[in-house]
Amino acid sequence: xxxxxxxxxxxxxxxxxxxxxxxxxxxxxxxxxxxxxxxxxxxxxxxxxxxxxxxxxxxxxxxxxxxxxxxxxxxxxxxxxxxxxxxxxxxxxxxxxxxxxxxxxxxxxxxx
Amino acid sequence: xxxxxxxxxxxxxxxxxxxxxxxxxxxxxxxxxxxxxxxxxxxxxxxxxxxxxxxxxxxxxxxxxxxxxxxxxxxxxxxxxxxxxxxxxxxxxxxxxxxxxxxxxxxxxxx
Numbered sequence: 001x002x003x004x005x006x007x008x009x010x011x012x013x014x015x016x017x018x019x020x021x022x023x024x025x026x027x028x029x030x031x032x033x034x035x036x037x038x039x040x041x042x043x044x045x046x047x048x049x050x051x052x053x054x055x056x057x058x059x060x061x062x063x064x065x066x067x068x069x070x071x072x073x074x075x076x077x078x079x080x081x082x083x084x085x086x087x088x089x090x091x092x093x094x095x096x097x098x099x100x101x102x103x104x105x106x107x108x109x110x111x112x
Numbered sequence: 113x114x115x116x117x118x119x120x121x122x123x124x125x126x127x128x129x130x131x132x133x134x135x136x137x138x139x140x141x142x143x144x145x146x147x148x149x150x151x152x153x154x155x156x157x158x159x160x161x162x163x164x165x166x167x168x169x170x171x172x173x174x175x176x177x178x179x180x181x182x183x184x185x186x187x188x189x190x191x192x193x194x195x196x197x198x199x200x201x202x203x204x205x206x207x208x209x210x211x212x213x214x215x216x217x218x219x220x221x222x223x
Contacts, residue, residue, distance in 0.1 A: 004154075033210055043201060045155070045214035052210075091154050099145060099168060100212060102154025 004094050006103035013082045014111050020067075021077045021106045023092030033095040036066070036077045039105070040088040048090070051075065084110050114138065116215035118204050124221045130192040133218045137185070137206030143167075145212065146179055146189050147203040155203055161187060194222045 003026045013019035025034070036048040051059045051068050058066050063083075067076045079086055087110040093100040117136040125131050137144050142163050147155035158177065160168040163184040172179070176195070181187040191198055199222045205212040 037214075043203075043217045043219075045203065045205075047211055047213075050210060093154070095210070097160075097168065098143060098207060099157045099160050100155070102156070104152070104154050 004092050004101050004103035006092055006106050008106045009104070010107045010109065012109045012111060013079070013086075015082055015084060017082055018078060018080045019082055019108065021079075021090050021092075021108070023075045023077070023103060025073050025075065025092070025094050027073070027094065034066075034068070034075045035093040035095070035100065036064070036075075037091045037093060037102075038086075038088045039091060045091070049077065079108075082110050084112070086110050116204055116206055116213055118202075118215035118218055120218055121216065122219050122221075124223065125194055126223050127196055128193040130190065131194055131220065132191075133189045133202050133204075133220075135187045135189070135204030135215060137187070137204070138208070138213055141206035141208055141213075142184070143207040144181060144187050145205040145207070146187070147205065149201040149203055149217070151200070158189070158202075191220075194220075196222050198222050 005024045032053045034051045038046045038048050049059050049061045049064050058068050063080045065078045089105045091105045092103040119134050144161045146158040148158050149155040158172045159179045161181040164181045179189045201217040201219050203217045204215045
């Protein structure tokens with residue numbers, strides 16, 4: 001079974017600063033997808049970024065980038081130039097079949 | 113493009129009562145999911161549909177939960193009878209390619 005671990009229940013960052021959220025996963029598969037989703041207080045899950053395991057290049061979406069370490073089974077999310085609107089729960093997810101296995105989430109607080 | 117729609121947004125019931133949730137996926141998305149998200153946890157898959165057929169319902173408590181997707185579009189998730197531990201947010205999602213798109217969820221409180 002694939003498990004996803006987010007070891008940071010809460011993180012805090014100041015506006016305009018950079019923060020990194022950690023995620024590790026366990027799998028015996030060689031080809032898979034990893035995702036970061038954002039869930040603001042409105043509860044709507046929003047895709048932040050996606051990484052295909054067969055791609056060596058780390059995915060980037062504007063201020064969001066990942067550090068994908070396949071051998072270490074690590075998939076961290078870096079948010080640059082943090083904004084107040086980035087405050088939310090962030091979930092790391094592993095694609096199992098075509099469904100998603102989620103971690104427990106990291107609550108990100110952004111302070112002015 | 114309209115997103116995934118869910119209703120109701122909130123529901124409060126007493127234990128042993130029945131409740132039903134409705135989901136309308138993004139137009140053209142063949143795959144639909146129901147997830148349960150208990151407070152403080154990540155979403156957990158309950159059931160996955162491909163068109164109107166069930167692909168995976170291994171984590172659905174079938175003694176009390178049921179789901180259907182008639183005509184391969186809308187879906188309904190039912191709980192009968194509800195237990196206190198069913199208090200959670202129920203998320204519906206539909207998929208295009210590798211990406212799942214989520215609805216706003218239904219928050220259920222069982223008293």
